[in-house]
Amino acid sequence: MENYKIIDEKGSFxxxxxxxxxGLEVDAxxxxxEGYKAPYTASLIKALEEEDYKIFGKGMTSEFSLEEGLxxxxxxxxxxxxxxxxxxxxxxxxxxxxxxxxxxxxxxxxGLVSSYGLIKTSRFTRLGLMGEYExxxxxxxxxxxxxxxxxxxxxxxxxxxxxxIDLNNIRxxxxxDLDRDMVEVLGEPEYLEIEDKDKLxxxxxxxxxxxxxxxxxxxxxxxxxxxxxxxxNLDEYYSNARGAFGEEVKKQILKGYIYSAxxxxxxxxxxxxxxxxxxxxxxxxxxxxxxxxxxxVDSLPYLAILTNRPVAALGKLAIMADYLDDVKLLNFxxxxxxxx
Amino acid sequence: MVKTLVGLEIHVELKTETKxxxxxxxxxxxxxxxHVCPTCLGHPGTLPLMNKEAVKLAVKAGSAFHCTINxxxxxxxxKYFYPDLVKGYQITQDSPALCEDGYIEIMxxxxxxxxxxxxxIHIEEDTGKSIHEGGSTLLDYDRSGVPLIEIxxxxxxxxxxxxxxxxxxxxxxxxxxxxxxVKMEEGSLRCDxxxxxxxxxxxxxxxxxxxxxxxxxxxxxxxxxYEVERQMKLLEEGVIEGKNTRRWNDLSGQTEIMRMKDxxxxxxxxxxxxxxxxxxDREFIxxxxxxxxxxxxxxxKRFMKDYGLSHYDADILSRNRTIxxxxxxxxxxxxxxxxxxxxxxxxIMRLLNENEMAxxxxxMDAESLVKIIDYVNKDKINTNTGxxxxxxxxxEGGDVDKIIEERGLAQISDDSFLxxxxxxxLGENQESIDAYKSGRDNALxxxxxxxxxxxxxxxxxxxxxxxxxxxxxxxxx
Numbered sequence: 001m002e003n004y005k006i007i008d009e010k011g012s013f014x015x016x017x018x019x020x021x022x023g024l025e026v027d028a029x030x031x032x033x034e035g036y037k038a039p040y041t042a043s044l045i046k047a048l049e050e051e052d053y054k055i056f057g058k059g060m061t062s063e064f065s066l067e068e069g070l071x072x073x074x075x076x077x078x079x080x081x082x083x084x085x086x087x088x089x090x091x092x093x094x095x096x097x098x099x100x101x102x103x104x105x106x107x108x109x110x111g112l113v114s115s116y117g118l119i120k121t122s123r124f125t126r127l128g129l130m131g132e133y134e135x136x137x138x139x140x141x142x143x144x145x146x147x148x149x150x151x152x153x154x155x156x157x158x159x160x161x162x163x164x165i166d167l168n169n170i171r172x173x174x175x176x177d178l179d180r181d182m183v184e185v186l187g188e189p190e191y192l193e194i195e196d197k198d199k200l201x202x203x204x205x206x207x208x209x210x211x212x213x214x215x216x217x218x219x220x221x222x223x224x225x226x227x228x229x230x231x232x233n234l235d236e237y238y239s240n241a242r243g244a245f246g247e248e249v250k251k252q253i254l255k256g257y258i259y260s261a262x263x264x265x266x267x268x269x270x271x272x273x274x275x276x277x278x279x280x281x282x283x284x285x286x287x288x289x290x291x292x293x294x295x296x297v298d299s300l301p302y303l304a305i306l307t308n309r310p311v312a313a314l315g316k317l318a319i320m321a322d323y324l325d326d327v328k329l330l331n332f333x334x335x336x337x338x339x340x
Numbered sequence: 341m342v343k344t345l346v347g348l349e350i351h352v353e354l355k356t357e358t359k360x361x362x363x364x365x366x367x368x369x370x371x372x373x374x375h376v377c378p379t380c381l382g383h384p385g386t387l388p389l390m391n392k393e394a395v396k397l398a399v400k401a402g403s404a405f406h407c408t409i410n411x412x413x414x415x416x417x418x419k420y421f422y423p424d425l426v427k428g429y430q431i432t433q434d435s436p437a438l439c440e441d442g443y444i445e446i447m448x449x450x451x452x453x454x455x456x457x458x459x460x461i462h463i464e465e466d467t468g469k470s471i472h473e474g475g476s477t478l479l480d481y482d483r484s485g486v487p488l489i490e491i492x493x494x495x496x497x498x499x500x501x502x503x504x505x506x507x508x509x510x511x512x513x514x515x516x517x518x519x520x521x522v523k524m525e526e527g528s529l530r531c532d533x534x535x536x537x538x539x540x541x542x543x544x545x546x547x548x549x550x551x552x553x554x555x556x557x558x559x560x561x562x563x564x565x566y567e568v569e570r571q572m573k574l575l576e577e578g579v580i581e582g583k584n585t586r587r588w589n590d591l592s593g594q595t596e597i598m599r600m601k602d603x604x605x606x607x608x609x610x611x612x613x614x615x616x617x618x619x620x621d622r623e624f625i626x627x628x629x630x631x632x633x634x635x636x637x638x639x640x641k642r643f644m645k646d647y648g649l650s651h652y653d654a655d656i657l658s659r660n661r662t663i664x665x666x667x668x669x670x671x672x673x674x675x676x677x678x679x680x681x682x683x684x685x686x687x688i689m690r691l692l693n694e695n696e697m698a699x700x701x702x703x704m705d706a707e708s709l710v711k712i713i714d715y716v717n718k719d720k721i722n723t724n725t726g727x728x729x730x731x732x733x734x735x736e737g738g739d740v741d742k743i744i745e746e747r748g749l750a751q752i753s754d755d756s757f758l759x760x761x762x763x764x765x766l767g768e769n770q771e772s773i774d775a776y777k778s779g780r781d782n783a784l785x786x787x788x789x790x791x792x793x794x795x796x797x798x799x800x801x802x803x804x805x806x807x808x809x810x811x812x813x814x815x816x817x
Contacts, residue, residue: 123613217428260608
């Protein structure tokens with residue numbers, strides 16, 4: 001582990017622009033937070049710094065890390081400027097970006113790591129760890145566990161250390177076609193038919209856009225962030241302050257309003273919430289038998305994100321495990337990678 | 341027959357050490373913006389942490405008001421924009437509420453018991469405070485995130501009298517069980533009134549008027565009376581008015597229109613994803629239920645039954661735990677509840693008032709009161725001495741027997757001693773004797789006063805009175 005830290009100038013890491021570090025400007029890529037300096041530090045950054053990790057820098061991202069593609073954390077890792085990155089994933093976009101760049105990317109089970117100090121736009125926004133496998137394990141040992149500032153963190157602490165596993169003893173399922181070389185390594189995994197597959201992306205879109213509307217309502221320019229100077233009254237102030245958001249965010253906020261307002265498309269939001277509850281039960285049943293699910297990084301992450309399961313990306317492949325089966329997931333990924 | 345339908349929505353600040361979702365102190369009256377942190381200021385990346393004590397107090401209130409406590413509920417986001425709402429949404433509960441379907445029993449104007457149903461009690465956070473000054477608005481966020489319960493009644497209240505009775509019972513109970521200090525003047529109890537009239541015979545009704553932010557029980561009463569009159573005119577004149585929001589103007593004694601609203605505002609409630617569902621153990625709920633003491637209403641009934649008190653006396657004694665315990669201890673020891681109630685409701689209450697003390701601050705042992713009442717009733721000391729003694733013990737403490745002995749306060753009932761004083765007083769006050777004989781009864785009071793003065797307050801007043809009447813009568817009145 002020390003070797004990596006030395007290579008990376010005492011274990012430096014890069015963070016998303018939506019992570020709080022006291023005194024540093026944190027704008028989450030949005031004009032709405034222009035000039036905003038964090039008054040406190042995110043719990044996970046504090047924990048890493050206490051273990052001598054140093055922030056290497058902040059990666060440019062799209063506004064609130066919502067869009068696909070642009071991600072400075074991924075770029076810094078791809079260019080070997082740093083070996084560990086902490087990013088925010090929305091709907092699998094970090095997994096896809098990491099996978100496309102050939103960078104190991106992993107979203108831990110929600111509750112394992114504190115979200116305090118991360119500017120999440122929805123309940124599905126997840127922390128992603130990217131980079132050298134050993135550093136990801138080391139970081140997880142440091143940042144996982146109970147945080148009194150995050151009510152959703154768990155008491156239990158997992159032992160993130162690599163143990164090679166016998167792939168033949170893992171019951172894998174495929175939620176899409178797998179490459180031949182992978183089938184050779186794993187045998188022919190049983191095919192997992194995901195019912196209502198189309199609804200996954202839709203449910204994600206509906207609920208996350210509704211959440212985005214209220215999450216971004218905080219940035220009204222009253223206490224911090226962008227202050228409009230052209231307004232006649234309070235309503236106009238709010239309206240103009242929200243003009244600071246980019247087109248994509250505005251589109252999402254508007255969608256969220258329509259989905260959550262009575263008399264519009266509220267039943268779609270209620271339907272999505274009902275779908276989510278059913279999905280959770282389906283996954284509980286699935287994982288009674290199955291331990292690892294493999295599928296395309298384009299679609300499988302939605303299932304993992306909607307049901308709070310850990311998921312990792314290896315190229316175009318997404319790999320999902322049961323809730324809190326994170327160590328098994330990581331060991332599987334590494335063993336599989338080496339076997340390929 | 342026209343019926344008045346009144347429903348109340350009451351916000352009550354909970355008496356917790358810290359705020360609802362952060363560890364800032366929950367205090368009133370501190371300099372502006374001194375009890376704030378990134379969480380209650382709604383800074384990016386912060387997360388709400390549920391205050392367990394607030395949940396406990398809300399369950400306590402729900403239990404005291406006979407509600408069903410939902411073992412599973414959740415927090416929701418109620419969305420609207422206003423500068424004192426730091427997050428652009430308020431964390432509250434939409435459905436289900438933590439507590440549902442309760443009631444408070446009141447006595448109506450005819451003295452009959454009536455249940456006012458409570459639809460729901462839910463927990464939520466308070467907003468900051470906007471202070472409008474000289475064209476500017478200043479914001480104080482010390483109140484932002486203070487824990488609240490909102491109590492919503494069914495429209496079972498039929499008059500201003502019943503509304504005030506209900507609020508009185510509610511305030512008394514919440515204070516009694518330690519849920520809130522319920523100070524309307526500090527905003528820890530705030531009330532909105534919903535009122536309309538229904539003419540069942542002619543199948544007509546008025547639009548619901550919501551009167552916001554009432555600041556006293558008496559204002560609630562006056563606003564209801566005013567609205568009944570105003571809406572009655574509308575009914576008579578056949579004017580159709582939609583739902584409307586109003587404010588009470590204390591100076592003009594009228595409600596004033598703020599805005600018409602055809603339907604309830606859409607707050608676009610959605611689940612608060614930053615908090616886990618609120619799941620309570622049955623054991624936790626039962627523990628809280630068991631901790632609720634006998635409530636004032638129940639206590640009033642028991643005091644009437646066990647001690648033969650009037651409803652008036654029993655009600656006053658039941659309102660405060662310190663006073664009711666003090667009464668019971670004294671009544672049990674003395675064996676005459678009525679006598680004890682008289683002394684407490686008149687003398688002790690007066691002393692508390694004079695000293696500007698809260699009832700909870702009563703620091704006198706019940707046995708001292710019992711001794712004073714006993715000695716007065718047995719003529720060991722006279723009533724006047726008893727009251728003076730009570731004042732001294734109340735203010736400075738001390739031992740009743742010791743004070744009586746040291747100061748020689750014991751009443752003198754020896755006839756020859758008293759007769760000697762009466763003769764002396766009559767001998768010196770011929771004018772008063774003449775005045776009494778000519779029909780001026782006040783002259784007798786003067787003579788009594790003189791007798792008490794010569795006896796240094798120790799003479800038995802009943803005996804003095806009898807002796808004076810006897811002699812003056814003999815003198816041929």
